[in-house]
Amino acid sequence: MKVDIFIPCFIDQLRPETAFNMIKVLEKAGCSVNYNINQTCCGQAAFNAGFWDEAREVGEKLLREVSTLNLVCPSASCVGMIRNSYDLLFANSSYHNKYRQLQKRTFELSEFLVDVLKVTNFGAKLFGKATYHDSCSALRECRIKSQPRELLKNVEGLELVEMKDNETCCGFGGTFAVKFEPISVSMAEQKVENALATGAEYIISTDYSCLLHLDSYIKNKGIAIKTLHIADVLAQGL
DSSP states (O other), rough: EEEOOOOOOOHHHHOOOOOOHHHHHHHHHHOOOOOOOOOOOOSSSHTTTOOHHHHHHHHHHHHOOOOEOOOOOOOOHHHIIIIHHHHHHHHTTHHHHHHHHHHHHHEEEEIIIIEEEOOOOOOOEEEEEEEOOOIIIIISOOSSSHHHHHHHHEEEEEEOOOTTTTTTOOOOOOHHHHTHHHHHHHHHHHHHHHHHHOOEEEESOOOOOHHHHHHHHHHHHTOSSHHHHHHHHHHHOO
């Protein structure tokens, strides 16, 4: 299967190795990967900040650049933006049919691997104990819950344990972390404490934005736990 990939702007700028690891995983699953080097952002940052005209401009650029292939993205927040928020930006516009078709073929990485390709074992190896964080976008916007866990259960050497309140927000929320910093930090603290209580060495998620927020708290406090995107885990040993 030939697929397009969409790399979120924050992964492109801050964690490009995760994008390369996603490509490794997709190729391991038998996909031929196409990447448009002109792509930038889905428009979510501007949309969430209330700048809908700017978000629409960025979204139009994305719609012009994507092909008719399935679009796979290592971020449920970007997928949620395309699937849900584009309804508010492009309904009854000249892009109506284009965005409707894109919504049907845009997938977060783990759901694409499990639900579309029906592949759950990549021969990955990561020895240690990990806990999984359900991002709000994955859980509430994309209905992703079981797929990442199915993939992680097949990682050799990895013990997956559930933390308390695993569906509770980490406190990032994009501009929420900027506007309500004390609350955001407290939510990150609670999430990290719940992860530590399991004895886990790793916090894994589908969303690097959540992991970036948690990792900032972890490093600030000097806590001995690591964050990993699921693409980075599945690429271990490939």
